[in-house]
Amino acid sequence: MQNSEQIWQLVDDHRREFEDLSDRIWGMPEIAYTEYSSVAEHTAMLKEQGFKVTENLAGIPTAVMGEAGEAGPVIAILGEYDALPGLSQIAGIAERQPVEPNGNGHACGHNLLGSAALLAATAAKDWLAATGRPGRVRYYGCPAEEGGAAKAFMVRAGCFEDVDIAITWHPASMTRVDEGLSLANTRMDFHFTGRASHAAAAPHLGRSALDAVELMNVGVNYMREHMPSDARIHYAMLDSGGIAPNVVQASAKVRYAIRARDLAGMLALNERVKKIAQGAALMTETTVAISIMSAVSNILPNTPLEEAMHQNMERLGPVPFDAADRDYAAKIQATLSEEDIRNDYRRVGLPVRENTPLCDFIVPHDVKGEPMIGSTDVADVSWAVPTVQARVATHAIGTPGHSWQITAQGKAPAAHMGMVHAAKIMAGTAINVMLDETLMARAKRDHQERTAKTPYVCPIPEDVKPPIQPRPKAA
Structure with missing residues (x-):
C-alpha cells in the first residue's frame, strides 16, 4: 500500500500541468495523421519532464516515444491525441453549438487519453528515480487511432519488440477494467x-x-x-x-x-x-x-494484468466527483434518451441506478454485460506484448461515444478528475509489475498461451504504408 500511495502522490504532484496539456490538445483538434501540433505539445512535455525522446517513430511524423530509467523490465504506457471530423463543440455547455462549423472535435476524449498516459509515465519515471529500482518506462504517443491504425504500423515496424508489458486506458462513462473484446x-x-x-x-x-x-x-x-x-x-x-x-x-x-x-x-x-x-x-x-x-486485429485479453489493474481500482476507489460535477453531468443527460442511459448499464451488466449522472462506483470485474464491441489499434499491441486497458469515468453516464456531448465535456472538472484517476490506476499497475516478478511471469505466460495456436499476423499488407498527411503550411 505504501508504494501505491507514493505513486499516487507523484501523479498529484504533476496533475495541474497535465490538465493544462489536455486542455491545450482539446483546443487543437487534429484528425488522423495530421496531429502535428498535438505531437509537438507531447514532445515538449516529454523533454520538460526529462525523458529521452525518439521522434518520427516508425516513420510516422506524428508519433513519438519517450523513455526513462535503466535496465530492468520495460513498461509501455500508450497515449493518443487524434480527434474526429465534424464534431466541433463549445466546452462546458449542454447544447449543440460548434466552435467551428463542420470543424474537428475531441469527441472520443483522446485529449484526456494521451495526457493521462503521459502523466502516468511521468509518475512512474519519478518513482523509479526515487526508489533507485531498475526498470524503464516508456510513453508512446500514438496518432490516428480513429481509423488510421497507427499502432498496427508501429507494431509492424518493431516498435514494441523489447517491451515487457503495455498499459493504457480510455475515457468512459463507467470505471472498469476493459473486457478485452474488440473487432x-x-x-x-x-x-x-x-x-x-x-x-x-x-x-x-x-x-x-x-x-x-x-x-x-x-x-x-x-x-x-x-x-x-x-x-x-x-x-x-x-x-x-x-x-x-x-x-x-x-x-x-x-x-x-x-x-x-x-x-x-x-x-x-x-x-x-x-x-x-x-x-x-x-x-x-x-x-x-x-x-x-x-486494418487492426481483435484485442487479446490478459487475465493476470486485468486482475492487477482491478485491484488498483479497488484500492483507489471511484473517481471523487463533487456536486458541481454531477450537476453538469445531469444537464448533459437531459440531452440524451433513456435508452442511451440504459444502454450504458446493459453493456456492463448492472441495473440502472437512478439519479446517478456520473459513475460513483467501480464495475465489479466478475460482472459481464452485453458489450457493444468496436475496434481499436491497441489490439495489435496486445498481440505483440501482454496488454491491459482501463476504462475510467470522465463523462455523464449514457453519453454516446463520438458525439458532441463528449467534446462538450472534454475540459470539464469531472474530465480532469477522471483523467488524473486514470493516471493513478495506470501508474499503480506499472509499479505492481515492476515490484512483482511473478505477476509479470504470469502475464507473459497468459500471453504465450493465447498466441501459441494463433501467432500474430499483421492485418496490414506489407506494401501498405501509413497514409501520412503533409504538415500544414504556416499561416
Whole structure:
C-alpha cells in the first residue's frame, strides 16, 4: 500500500500541468495523421519532464516515444491525441453549438487519453528515480487511432519488440477494467472507373461508376443475412462522381469498414466483399481498383494484468466527483434518451441506478454485460506484448461515444478528475509489475498461451504504408 500511495502522490504532484496539456490538445483538434501540433505539445512535455525522446517513430511524423530509467523490465504506457471530423463543440455547455462549423472535435476524449498516459509515465519515471529500482518506462504517443491504425504500423515496424508489458486506458462513462473484446477491422477503398457521356443524348455510350457503387452496396446488404451476427460492415461515399445528373459518372469511390470477431473472420469477409465489388464492376462494364487504407486485429485479453489493474481500482476507489460535477453531468443527460442511459448499464451488466449522472462506483470485474464491441489499434499491441486497458469515468453516464456531448465535456472538472484517476490506476499497475516478478511471469505466460495456436499476423499488407498527411503550411 505504501508504494501505491507514493505513486499516487507523484501523479498529484504533476496533475495541474497535465490538465493544462489536455486542455491545450482539446483546443487543437487534429484528425488522423495530421496531429502535428498535438505531437509537438507531447514532445515538449516529454523533454520538460526529462525523458529521452525518439521522434518520427516508425516513420510516422506524428508519433513519438519517450523513455526513462535503466535496465530492468520495460513498461509501455500508450497515449493518443487524434480527434474526429465534424464534431466541433463549445466546452462546458449542454447544447449543440460548434466552435467551428463542420470543424474537428475531441469527441472520443483522446485529449484526456494521451495526457493521462503521459502523466502516468511521468509518475512512474519519478518513482523509479526515487526508489533507485531498475526498470524503464516508456510513453508512446500514438496518432490516428480513429481509423488510421497507427499502432498496427508501429507494431509492424518493431516498435514494441523489447517491451515487457503495455498499459493504457480510455475515457468512459463507467470505471472498469476493459473486457478485452474488440473487432478486427479493415478499411478498404473501392474506386470504380467507367465512361462519361451525355445522360440524355447518349446514355448508351456511358458506363456509370456510380451505378457500380450502388450495386455493390445492394450486394453487401444482401450478404448481411449470411455473415456472423457479431460482424459489422459499414460504408461511406468518398466520391459520388459529381453533381450533374445529366452526366454519366465516370468515377466513384466508396470506403468500407469490415469488422469481425477475429482476424480470420475479417479476412474471409474481406474476400466476399471484394467479390461483390468485382461483380458490380462486371454488371456495369466498369473497372474497380481495391486498396486497403488500414486494418487492426481483435484485442487479446490478459487475465493476470486485468486482475492487477482491478485491484488498483479497488484500492483507489471511484473517481471523487463533487456536486458541481454531477450537476453538469445531469444537464448533459437531459440531452440524451433513456435508452442511451440504459444502454450504458446493459453493456456492463448492472441495473440502472437512478439519479446517478456520473459513475460513483467501480464495475465489479466478475460482472459481464452485453458489450457493444468496436475496434481499436491497441489490439495489435496486445498481440505483440501482454496488454491491459482501463476504462475510467470522465463523462455523464449514457453519453454516446463520438458525439458532441463528449467534446462538450472534454475540459470539464469531472474530465480532469477522471483523467488524473486514470493516471493513478495506470501508474499503480506499472509499479505492481515492476515490484512483482511473478505477476509479470504470469502475464507473459497468459500471453504465450493465447498466441501459441494463433501467432500474430499483421492485418496490414506489407506494401501498405501509413497514409501520412503533409504538415500544414504556416499561416
